[in-house]
Amino acid sequence: MRPAEPPPSAADVRRPTLNAVAARAGVGRGTVSRVINGSPKVSDRSRAAVEQAIAELGYVPNPAARSLVTRRTDSVALVVPDAETRLFSEPYFSGIIRGVSAGLASAGMRLLLVMVRDEKEYARLAPYLSGQHVDGVLMVAVHSDDTLPDQLEALSIPTVLAGRRGDREPLGHVRADNRGGAGSAVRHLLAGGRQVVGTITGPLDMEAARERLAGYRDALRSAGVAVDEDLVAAGDFTEEGGRAAMRELLRRRPGLDAVFAASDVMASGAVLELRAAGLRVPDDVAVVGFDDSIVARHIDPPLTSVRQPLEEMGRSMADLLLDEIAERGSGHRGVVLETRLVVRESA
Amino acid sequence: MRPAEPPPSAADVRRPTLNAVAARAGVGRGTVSRVINGSPKVSDRSRAAVEQAIAELGYVPNPAARSLVTRRTDSVALVVPDAETRLFSEPYFSGIIRGVSAGLASAGMRLLLVMVRDEKEYARLAPYLSGQHVDGVLMVAVHSDDTLPDQLEALSIPTVLAGRRGDREPLGHVRADNRGGAGSAVRHLLAGGRQVVGTITGPLDMEAARERLAGYRDALRSAGVAVDEDLVAAGDFTEEGGRAAMRELLRRRPGLDAVFAASDVMASGAVLELRAAGLRVPDDVAVVGFDDSIVARHIDPPLTSVRQPLEEMGRSMADLLLDEIAERGSGHRGVVLETRLVVRESA
DNA sequence: GAAGTTCGTGGGACCGCTCCCACGCGGCTT
DNA sequence: AAGCCGCGTGGGAGCGGTCCCACGAACTTC
Numbered sequence: 001m002r003p004a005e006p007p008p009s010a011a012d013v014r015r016p017t018l019n020a021v022a023a024r025a026g027v028g029r030g031t032v033s034r035v036i037n038g039s040p041k042v043s044d045r046s047r048a049a050v051e052q053a054i055a056e057l058g059y060v061p062n063p064a065a066r067s068l069v070t071r072r073t074d075s076v077a078l079v080v081p082d083a084e085t086r087l088f089s090e091p092y093f094s095g096i097i098r099g100v101s102a103g104l105a106s107a108g109m110r111l112l113l114v115m116v117r118d119e120k121e122y123a124r125l126a127p128y129l130s131g132q133h134v135d136g137v138l139m140v141a142v143h144s145d146d147t148l149p150d151q152l153e154a155l156s157i158p159t160v161l162a163g164r165r166g167d168r169e170p171l172g173h174v175r176a177d178n179r180g181g182a183g184s185a186v187r188h189l190l191a192g193g194r195q196v197v198g199t200i201t202g203p204l205d206m207e208a209a210r211e212r213l214a215g216y217r218d219a220l221r222s223a224g225v226a227v228d229e230d231l232v233a234a235g236d237f238t239e240e241g242g243r244a245a246m247r248e249l250l251r252r253r254p255g256l257d258a259v260f261a262a263s264d265v266m267a268s269g270a271v272l273e274l275r276a277a278g279l280r281v282p283d284d285v286a287v288v289g290f291d292d293s294i295v296a297r298h299i300d301p302p303l304t305s306v307r308q309p310l311e312e313m314g315r316s317m318a319d320l321l322l323d324e325i326a327e328r329g330s331g332h333r334g335v336v337l338e339t340r341l342v343v344r345e346s347a
Numbered sequence: 348m349r350p351a352e353p354p355p356s357a358a359d360v361r362r363p364t365l366n367a368v369a370a371r372a373g374v375g376r377g378t379v380s381r382v383i384n385g386s387p388k389v390s391d392r393s394r395a396a397v398e399q400a401i402a403e404l405g406y407v408p409n410p411a412a413r414s415l416v417t418r419r420t421d422s423v424a425l426v427v428p429d430a431e432t433r434l435f436s437e438p439y440f441s442g443i444i445r446g447v448s449a450g451l452a453s454a455g456m457r458l459l460l461v462m463v464r465d466e467k468e469y470a471r472l473a474p475y476l477s478g479q480h481v482d483g484v485l486m487v488a489v490h491s492d493d494t495l496p497d498q499l500e501a502l503s504i505p506t507v508l509a510g511r512r513g514d515r516e517p518l519g520h521v522r523a524d525n526r527g528g529a530g531s532a533v534r535h536l537l538a539g540g541r542q543v544v545g546t547i548t549g550p551l552d553m554e555a556a557r558e559r560l561a562g563y564r565d566a567l568r569s570a571g572v573a574v575d576e577d578l579v580a581a582g583d584f585t586e587e588g589g590r591a592a593m594r595e596l597l598r599r600r601p602g603l604d605a606v607f608a609a610s611d612v613m614a615s616g617a618v619l620e621l622r623a624a625g626l627r628v629p630d631d632v633a634v635v636g637f638d639d640s641i642v643a644r645h646i647d648p649p650l651t652s653v654r655q656p657l658e659e660m661g662r663s664m665a666d667l668l669l670d671e672i673a674e675r676g677s678g679h680r681g682v683v684l685e686t687r688l689v690v691r692e693s694a
Numbered sequence: 695g696a697a698g699t700t701c702g703t704g705g706g707a708c709c710g711c712t713c714c715c716a717c718g719c720g721g722c723t724t
Numbered sequence: 725a726a727g728c729c730g731c732g733t734g735g736g737a738g739c740g741g742t743c744c745c746a747c748g749a750a751c752t753t754c
Binding site: 375381393 | 731732733734735738739740741
């Protein structure tokens with residue numbers, strides 16, 4: 001029943017081509033091309049004529065034609081696992097995206113947003129990305145056992161990650177100083193006179209969660225406090241996980257007087273649980289979160305939290321990727337950006 | 348000093364072309380093309396041979412080459428004003444994007460994210476989008492006086508908006524039933540026995556804000572309550588704006604016992620202001636917000652709010668746009684999706 | 695004043711596809 | 725047995741750019 005499907009559009013007025021511009025300006029195609037690409041080897045007279053013709057005709061170069069011969073697409077993909085967008089504290093993606101977008105825009109690059117819903121889609125990604133669709137790939141929320149980055153590497157597609165998969169990340173990546181940030185959070189708690197400081201970790205198959213835990217340990221150690229494993233409870237970056245972990249901590253160490261949660265969302269769960277247990281925040285138990293997300297500002301009491309420079313991270317990712325695209329191998333670096341402790345009333 | 352810039356990449360292994368597939372499968376180019384595009388006029392034998400060759404070679408069609416001749420790009424742009432991403436309640440963009448992305452993916456379309464930072468960039472957008480870069484355009488956060496949609500229309504570029512600019516929107520658009528949602532919020536307040544219900548509006552150059560105000564009036568009128576303009580205060584979708592508006596309302600009508608704010612963020616500002624004035628929520632003044640954003644769940648007390656089906660909205664936008672791309676004129680419709688009142692403790 | 699440079703320029707070849715026309719071949723009709 | 729139909733097929737043309745080579749004019753150099 002399927003009809004022959006002829007191009008159904010009626011009003012596809014043919015856009016002017018480079019040829020038309022050349023004819024109008026009275027020059028050859030090569031000259032027009034040179035003007036468009038900013039080549040210096042064009043006389044002022046020709047350039048002016050071409051520019052006028054372009055303006056008059058409203059000419060815009062056809063990217064497909066250009067891409068076909070240059071083998072560049074002037075666009076990069078940002079790969080985002082759909083499931084994580086719900087999980088991550090809210091400003092995370094929008095912050096990164098803003099930075100990435102700004103960084104790319106200033107280089108005239110376009111941003112392709114690729115949301116991955118399930119494993120099947122994920123598996124199709126490597127072939128797809130290798131098919132001359134994009135010049136490079138940015139990935140966020142990479143798990144430690146993720147192999148897509150390596151596949152891309154093998155296909156020699158420039159790739160930059162937000163965060164790293166382990167402490168030896170071969171690919172270019174940008175991350176916040178999670179360890180240092182966590183350390184500063186815990187030091188803040190200790191400086192406030194807290195004695196028994198617990199922590200609620202993120203899922204430990206993510207390097208960021210491991211780093212935050214390491215920072216917690218660093219701070220205790222350098223304060224001369226022995227790390228007590230009973231004070232470490234595993235969460236999963238969800239509010240419910242935070243509640244459960246808090247419950248567990250209270251069971252194990254009823255006397256604890258401070259908690260560092262590896263995300264604000266978990267911290268907000270912890271606050272709820274503390275309140276349910278009849279404890280006051282921060283009077284009885286101080287709480288610090290991580291991310292400085294929207295919830296941090298709005299829960300009661302407002303949450304002290306560690307802020308990551310998300311926009312800057314996005315921008316760095318873009319810059320690193322552009323370097324790598326321009327000159328393979330040059331972008332294989334790790335960039336670490338400082339965090340900042342935002343002190344509010346919870347600690 | 349600028350060197351001649353030869354293509355600097357070293358490892359750009361040439362991807363297999365359609366020609367290579369044809370040679371390997373022992374058929375002509377036309378046949379391979381037919382197989383790829385699912386034409387029925389191919390014998391099973393040829394099809395099998397081609398499919399095997401494709402698998403063996405790991406062939407992926409070059410989108411630029413295809414696009415050059417078909418005059419389609421299989422991608423659409425989502426235009427997002429950067430400034431608004433900070434303003435809008437947080438799940439808004441991610442929800443819409445998720446829906447859009449899902450809708451496009453199922454049709455094999457790609458999503459180009461275009462963030463617009465300032466007026467200058469915005470002005471460049473029409474020429475850019477007309478330049479064969481995308482098959483269609485989705486726009487969010489369109490203001491009433493925005494003319495870009497009309498320009499796109501004039502360039503015969505399929506366009507779909509999130510929300511409408513006025514009550515006669517010529518272009519295809521998808522929106523939540525803002526008026527009905529606001530009405531249900533205010534009815535809920537009245538049903539709870541509240542007598543003096545104020546409202547904090549959004550910026551009235553946005554149709555959604557006007558509609559929410561209209562819904563507020565509807566509900567009062569149909570309950571037989573006269574609308575008192577002193578009970579209407581203008582906000583701007585920010586928390587500070589919400590605070591200021593609340594202050595103003597309290598000044599004008601100290602006895603009011605309920606407020607409907609046109610966004611959660613403004614509602615949270617209102618709650619802060621009420622508390623500062625020594626009033627309890629909901630005991631003294633009930634509050635309802637709009638958006639059912641993250642803050643709604645986390646502020647104290649948790650906020651009753653009107654939820655929009657964001658993901659579905661995104662999906663509808665994608666569907667509408669795809670219709671319009673397939674057959675011009677078919678997508679010029681307005682889709683209205685129902686909202687849902689999420690009752691929590693603030694009202 | 696002849697030979698060599700430099701500079702700006704035009705245009706052919708080509709990138710990898712899709713579209714479409716023409717052709718061969720087996721099965722029907724008459 | 726000759727003619728016709730239609731299916732499956734190969735391959736030429738062309739999409740709109742970039743790249744690069746060759747060429748003519750102006751300008752040096754000896």
